[in-house]
Amino acid sequence: MKLLQATSLTKKFQNKIAVNSINLTINKGDFVALLGPNGAGKSTTINMLTGVIQPTDGRIDFDGRTSNNCEYKNKIGVVFQNSVLDDNLSVKDNIMARARMYNKPTQIQPLINKFGLESIWKQKYGSLSGGQKRRVDIARALINSPELLFLDEPSTGLDIQTRTAIWNVLDELRHNMGLTVILTTHYLEETQNADYVYIIDQGKIIAEDTVDQLQKKYTKNILTLYYQNGEPKNITVSDKNQAIQILSKNSQVISDFAYRPGTMNDVFMNLTGKEIR
Amino acid sequence: MNGLVYRNLKMYFNDRSGIFFSLMGAMISFILYLAFLSQNMISSWGKVPDARLLLDPWLIGGTMTITAITTTLSSLSLMVKDRESKVLADLSLTDISYIGIQCSYLITSVIIGVVMQLIMYFIMGTYFLIVDNSTFDLSLFPQILGIAILSSFMWTIFNLLILSFVRKVDTLGKISTIIGTASGFFAGVYMPIGVLPTTMQRIMKYTPAPYNTAMYRNILMNSQLHKSFKDLPASVLTEFKKIMGISIQLHGTLTFQQDMLIIIGFAVVISICVLLISSISRRLVISRV
Numbered sequence: 001m002k003l004l005q006a007t008s009l010t011k012k013f014q015n016k017i018a019v020n021s022i023n024l025t026i027n028k029g030d031f032v033a034l035l036g037p038n039g040a041g042k043s044t045t046i047n048m049l050t051g052v053i054q055p056t057d058g059r060i061d062f063d064g065r066t067s068n069n070c071e072y073k074n075k076i077g078v079v080f081q082n083s084v085l086d087d088n089l090s091v092k093d094n095i096m097a098r099a100r101m102y103n104k105p106t107q108i109q110p111l112i113n114k115f116g117l118e119s120i121w122k123q124k125y126g127s128l129s130g131g132q133k134r135r136v137d138i139a140r141a142l143i144n145s146p147e148l149l150f151l152d153e154p155s156t157g158l159d160i161q162t163r164t165a166i167w168n169v170l171d172e173l174r175h176n177m178g179l180t181v182i183l184t185t186h187y188l189e190e191t192q193n194a195d196y197v198y199i200i201d202q203g204k205i206i207a208e209d210t211v212d213q214l215q216k217k218y219t220k221n222i223l224t225l226y227y228q229n230g231e232p233k234n235i236t237v238s239d240k241n242q243a244i245q246i247l248s249k250n251s252q253v254i255s256d257f258a259y260r261p262g263t264m265n266d267v268f269m270n271l272t273g274k275e276i277r
Numbered sequence: 278m279n280g281l282v283y284r285n286l287k288m289y290f291n292d293r294s295g296i297f298f299s300l301m302g303a304m305i306s307f308i309l310y311l312a313f314l315s316q317n318m319i320s321s322w323g324k325v326p327d328a329r330l331l332l333d334p335w336l337i338g339g340t341m342t343i344t345a346i347t348t349t350l351s352s353l354s355l356m357v358k359d360r361e362s363k364v365l366a367d368l369s370l371t372d373i374s375y376i377g378i379q380c381s382y383l384i385t386s387v388i389i390g391v392v393m394q395l396i397m398y399f400i401m402g403t404y405f406l407i408v409d410n411s412t413f414d415l416s417l418f419p420q421i422l423g424i425a426i427l428s429s430f431m432w433t434i435f436n437l438l439i440l441s442f443v444r445k446v447d448t449l450g451k452i453s454t455i456i457g458t459a460s461g462f463f464a465g466v467y468m469p470i471g472v473l474p475t476t477m478q479r480i481m482k483y484t485p486a487p488y489n490t491a492m493y494r495n496i497l498m499n500s501q502l503h504k505s506f507k508d509l510p511a512s513v514l515t516e517f518k519k520i521m522g523i524s525i526q527l528h529g530t531l532t533f534q535q536d537m538l539i540i541i542g543f544a545v546v547i548s549i550c551v552l553l554i555s556s557i558s559r560r561l562v563i564s565r566v
């Protein structure tokens with residue numbers, strides 16, 4: 001079921017086009033990733049979708065509402081790329097003050113448990129580690145029990161454990177409450193679990209599809225041959241039969257080989273001609 | 278809106294160094310007074326008995342005005358900081374309307390102005406009670422509270438007007454320094470208004486500061502004025518009030534009520550300016566978030 005639709009969304013800054021006529025369709029309950037290098041226009045897109053900035057052109061439709069509608073705001077949660085909580089206040093003061101800014105009753109205790117905020121509840125937000133801050137940021141975004149959660153590069157600078165922990169909580173919310181998640185990232189691994197991926201470069205969507213389809217469309221499988229004497233060699237092959245053929249032809253001269261399907265990294269390389277990181 | 282006022286208050290009172298700097302102007306006036314101003318003035322008013330007991334409340338009156346100016350400015354600067362750090366974007370996602378957010382900053386600022394003025398009043402009053410044996414008349418408290426609320430409101434609006442033009446936190450620091458320093462002169466504390474050149478006096482009278490101070494001094498000095506001047510000719514009293522900025526000269530001598538009306542007048546005019554500016558800049562502010 002369609003939840004959010006953006007049509008020819010455009011944002012111009014002075015004379016610079018940050019987002020150039022992009023179309024997005026987000027289905028309910030999906031996990032959608034916007035993937036792109038620095039400066040691609042990801043944050044600008046998110047800011048338009050959340051109503052924080054006004055688009056220069058284009059339309060946003062969320063269940064029949066536009067982005068400056070009050071009810072719209074009530075149904076979304078946003079984790080900004082840079083933290084917007086107060087360093088000088090404790091985690092408790094930050095979260096409780098935000099909770100009091102909503103008219104509807106809010107449930108804080110479940111968020112404290114889910115994100116493990118108990119031990120840092122009285123600590124100043126400014127003194128938290130990067131990963132702890134992120135957990136608080138996400139808890140803040142979930143205060144109003146949104147239907148749609150936007151995350152702008154939530155895991156930049158976090159270690160694997162913290163990232164996994166955050167993803168587990170989000171997955172749980174997705175399954176239990178049917179939360180829809182839109183996330184921007186330049187970590188390719190993070191898109192592997194997405195239901196749908198938009199690849200953005202220089203303000204345009206250059207490809208969009210499910211991860212499987214993108215990999216099928218834009219990558220080949222890669223066979224690496226390690227010769228007994230000298231350099232390993234990468235060969236792109238279209239299927240396993242071709243690989244077996246190559247292997248049997250070279251079986252005498254190679255010491256080992258590796259075979260892997262194309263990844264999102266290859267998709268990105270092939271689309272833009274550059275590495276993402 | 279309660280949530281935001283609560284958060285803004287916490288932001289001010291949790292920031293010890295911020296409080297210290299917002300009281301800087303007041304502390305400078307206090308220290309200058311102790312160091313040499315009081316001595317100077319006592320010697321120039323040698324013919325008035327108990328001059329020191331007159332000058333202590335005189336200083337308190339002026340310092341209260343400085344406190345109102347600088348603490349409301351310091352509190353309101355949170356508005357500019359929030360705008361620049363995108364906190365405003367996050368706040369706009371809550372159920373508080375744009376107007377509600379703006380009002381929260383104003384309410385916070387008025388509260389902080391009143392609280393800090395009262396704190397300064399008690400600190401200075403107690404100090405002079407101990408050191409100079411001045412009277413600390415608690416029956417004046419209701420009137421002091423009234424003036425504190427009026428001046429806090431007045432200076433909140435005034436500073437809001439100034440901050441409407443400020444877009445960068447960087448500029449904010451410079452503005453607070455300028456206002457902090459200037460407030461001591463305009464409130465007539467660093468120097469009594471009557472000893473300044475006429476042009477300077479005229480400029481001061483275009484701001485609400487001297488009227489604000491005059492209101493405080495009228496209340497705080499009233500009983501001691503009666504005592505000190507009871508054996509002197511009325512013209513000496515009038516002269517003293519004029520030079521020391523207890524009654525301001527504006528087409529004649531202003532009364533306490535007239536001072537109050539002038540301040541309310543300033544508040545109304547500045548409010549209208551702020552409303553006009555904000556209706557123009559609102560789109561700008563929102564689109565910049």
Ligand SMILES: Nc1ncnc2c1ncn2[C@@H]1O[C@H](COP(=O)(O)OP(=O)(O)OP(=O)(O)O)[C@@H](O)[C@H]1O
Nearest residue numbers: 013016018036037038039040041042043044045081
């Ligand atoms: N307020 C602004 N004024 C002018 N240009 C802007 C503004 N905001 C963004 N831009 C420009 O728009 C482009 C897209 O920026 P955006 O922040 O959306 O990129 P991004 O994809 O989020 O990058 P990153 O991965 O670094 O966060 C950039 O070239 C940026 O310089």
Ligand SMILES: [Mg+2]
Nearest residue numbers: 042043081152
């Ligand atoms: Mg970004």
